[in-house]
Amino acid sequence: MREIAILGxxxxxxxxxxxxxxxxxxxxxxxxxxxxxxxxSADGLFVGNMLSGMLSKQENLGSxxxxxxxxxxxxxxxxxxACSSGAAALRSxxxxxxxxxxxxxIVVGVEKMTDTLPSETTEGLATAADADYEAAQGLSFVxxxxxxxxxxxxxYGWKHTDFAQFSINAHANAMHNPFARLREPITxxxxxxxxxxxDPINLLDASPTGDGAAALLLVPVExxxxxxxxxxxxxxxxxxxxxxxxxxRKDPLWLSAAEKSAKKxxxxxxxxxxxxxxxxxxxxxxxxxxxxxxxxxxxxxxxxPRLAQEGAILPTGRIPITTRGGLKxxxxxxxxxxxxxxxxxxxxLRGQAGPSQVENAKIGMTQNIGGSGANIxxxxxxxx
Amino acid sequence: MREIAILGxxxxxxxxxxxxxxxxxxxxxxxxxxxxxxxxSADGLFVGNMLSGMLSKQENLGSxxxxxxxxxxxxxxxxxxACSSGAAALRSxxxxxxxxxxxxxIVVGVEKMTDTLPSETTEGLATAADADYEAAQGLSFVxxxxxxxxxxxxxYGWKHTDFAQFSINAHANAMHNPFARLREPITxxxxxxxxxxxDPINLLDASPTGDGAAALLLVPVExxxxxxxxxxxxxxxxxxxxxxxxxxRKDPLWLSAAEKSAKKxxxxxxxxxxxxxxxxxxxxxxxxxxxxxxxxxxxxxxxxPRLAQEGAILPTGRIPITTRGGLKxxxxxxxxxxxxxxxxxxxxLRGQAGPSQVENAKIGMTQNIGGSGANIxxxxxxxx
Numbered sequence: 014m015r016e017i018a019i020l021g022x023x024x025x026x027x028x029x030x031x032x033x034x035x036x037x038x039x040x041x042x043x044x045x046x047x048x049x050x051x052x053x054s055a056d057g058l059f060v061g062n063m064l065s066g067m068l069s070k071q072e073n074l075g076s077x078x079x080x081x082x083x084x085x086x087x088x089x090x091x092x093x094x095a096c097s098s099g100a101a102a103l104r105s106x107x108x109x110x111x112x113x114x115x116x117x118x119i120v121v122g123v124e125k126m127t128d129t130l131p132s133e134t135t136e137g138l139a140t141a142a143d144a145d146y147e148a149a150q151g152l153s154f155v156x157x158x159x160x161x162x163x164x165x166x167x168x169y170g171w172k173h174t175d176f177a178q179f180s181i182n183a184h185a186n187a188m189h190n191p192f193a194r195l196r197e198p199i200t201x202x203x204x205x206x207x208x209x210x211x212d213p214i215n216l217l218d219a220s221p222t223g224d225g226a227a228a229l230l231l232v233p234v235e236x237x238x239x240x241x242x243x244x245x246x247x248x249x250x251x252x253x254x255x256x257x258x259x260x261x262r263k264d265p266l267w268l269s270a271a272e273k274s275a276k277k278x279x280x281x282x283x284x285x286x287x288x289x290x291x292x293x294x295x296x297x298x299x300x301x302x303x304x305x306x307x308x309x310x311x312x313x314x315x316x317x318p319r320l321a322q323e324g325a326i327l328p329t330g331r332i333p334i335t336t337r338g339g340l341k342x343x344x345x346x347x348x349x350x351x352x353x354x355x356x357x358x359x360x361x362l363r364g365q366a367g368p369s370q371v372e373n374a375k376i377g378m379t380q381n382i383g384g385s386g387a388n389i390x391x392x393x394x395x396x397x
Numbered sequence: 398m399r400e401i402a403i404l405g406x407x408x409x410x411x412x413x414x415x416x417x418x419x420x421x422x423x424x425x426x427x428x429x430x431x432x433x434x435x436x437x438s439a440d441g442l443f444v445g446n447m448l449s450g451m452l453s454k455q456e457n458l459g460s461x462x463x464x465x466x467x468x469x470x471x472x473x474x475x476x477x478x479a480c481s482s483g484a485a486a487l488r489s490x491x492x493x494x495x496x497x498x499x500x501x502x503i504v505v506g507v508e509k510m511t512d513t514l515p516s517e518t519t520e521g522l523a524t525a526a527d528a529d530y531e532a533a534q535g536l537s538f539v540x541x542x543x544x545x546x547x548x549x550x551x552x553y554g555w556k557h558t559d560f561a562q563f564s565i566n567a568h569a570n571a572m573h574n575p576f577a578r579l580r581e582p583i584t585x586x587x588x589x590x591x592x593x594x595x596d597p598i599n600l601l602d603a604s605p606t607g608d609g610a611a612a613l614l615l616v617p618v619e620x621x622x623x624x625x626x627x628x629x630x631x632x633x634x635x636x637x638x639x640x641x642x643x644x645x646r647k648d649p650l651w652l653s654a655a656e657k658s659a660k661k662x663x664x665x666x667x668x669x670x671x672x673x674x675x676x677x678x679x680x681x682x683x684x685x686x687x688x689x690x691x692x693x694x695x696x697x698x699x700x701x702p703r704l705a706q707e708g709a710i711l712p713t714g715r716i717p718i719t720t721r722g723g724l725k726x727x728x729x730x731x732x733x734x735x736x737x738x739x740x741x742x743x744x745x746l747r748g749q750a751g752p753s754q755v756e757n758a759k760i761g762m763t764q765n766i767g768g769s770g771a772n773i774x775x776x777x778x779x780x781x
Binding site: 014034063064065066067070071072073074075076077079080085086087088089090091093094101104105108109110111113114135136139140141142143144145148161191243251252253254255256257261268269273383384387388 | 398418447448449450451453454455456457458460461464469470472473474475476477478479485486487488489492493495496497498520521523524525526527528529533635638639640641645648653654657660748767768771772
């Protein structure tokens, strides 16, 4: 297997792009990534997307986008694992290039969620859960996460307001990210009085949806120009699953697929969690930040919120998270999110993160979650 | 890169399985493939499916099916490229095992198309075409193929009845396949008087939809028991795209992605088209059989129907096709079809094809088409 580098990155703002189609959004991100890499083509295209069939009446995104960006003929697929579709596409592109099947791959995550009625988008997102045993019982996706958070508060004895700093940090970091959807700071008071969505998840616990696309160009390290520095390398790439339904798990408060994929990624990279300089985690809801930090070894079981309270998650802290706004404030165009995370880690490793730059960042981790912990994909990205 | 063998095969009948859910169908095929391989688990799962979000309100099939077959935790994704989603999943599993990322992979194609209203299923299938420039103009998927066939009849001067033998051969072969949906023979008279669907495509030019699942177990050849014979090896695996819309092509009567992927697969296998003993092609409509035979080198441009008329496509002919019924008579549960094709080639190479056995078959080819020629994936499978 060959080592893989991320040579180019591109993204669109996360927003309500009513004036742009799926292919236009994807194209914008891909052209940016190709420009960034000073390339004009690639051998393959892997598209991360969850909802295009349901919300845009468009499947077969591989050929659609390949043609749109002027590369008709190349191998191209869509990869789907609900909200971790982006990272699933990255993982697929990684395997395709590392196997030697191709010498370069574009990986793009794209999602369009705001052209439809909110009820249609909500119905689409519910397909991430178990249709027969969760969604058909009336559980929306946020309702499932609300049950998890309710249980967490009860079991470990935290108060809802103990989660405030997760959202405050995300919004503070997004202020410096021109691609973020929500670029205004919030306060503890804002958090406490935010409108309830599904008790105990309120509006400021939940990430906004949005339209957006992000792209990467992957190439083998061995094919880079010898002089090019820094090399941004994928040092770990791993994925694991858990039961789709939360009620199917022995412990609904433990993300076993996060633990499993992170451990394998640490092993591949030859590091421990203490070597990670920043962690772009999947804060679709604030409770998921706590659970992810615990499953990946950064906090003891049940102690995730303490890292937020102590400031360890700030760009200046011990384990900075959501440094460009995270899902909470950059926004969560579901199938694109995993690629946004990787783009943001590369920005940090290149020293391009502006006021939320993590000083001397050398190793970043991304973790993308599909469903309520059902399909979790971890990447470790390293500047060498 | 490691060489890959198909160690196990499994399938369900293609039918209206109103009593079985998506996961149950997939599980049935997977358990059959594992039993066939005398294995009980695998490292990864790749699911080929197109319509589950739209028709079953279920995405995230990777984790759903992994859990259902008793393998929670393993890496699992859905791969989609419209009607070639099955072969796209096979190609993904092939790259995953050949790259060394995993030592075994289950590849399953599954589709459920008969629980919904026919209008809903038709709307779902239309997402294989270009939503903005084809489907939104009122073109259903069969209507697009009808325009292609109309053009073919006009341009090359064939009559509609010249295509009859494609359907007659498929039905004749399906009689001996217990997993086929339509197991009754048809005659030229039946073909001529069949109900018109979209002129010139009539009911007997078109493949039936259906519910079904088929599965393969992939392992590296180097990890097989030295004594195990015959080894069924994937000798070529290749995929290419074309414009999604038919009107976007220079020549709407040429499947350039079929030509491209077949040529590459021949090269990988070190053979020419004349070495292929049987060809499971994508006869979603009879016109596609002609176009596929031409693009892959078996017939001159515009001469595909002649192979049918001369009997070259029969199990005893020069280039047997649809030997177990093809899409036309085995049925076309879209995301599963590419895996059914591979299962059927393996049956032929093992000598398990009953009365439609191709004598002394050593090399078989599958070709799965997503959209009207937009995403075409070719595999060459060889007994050694």
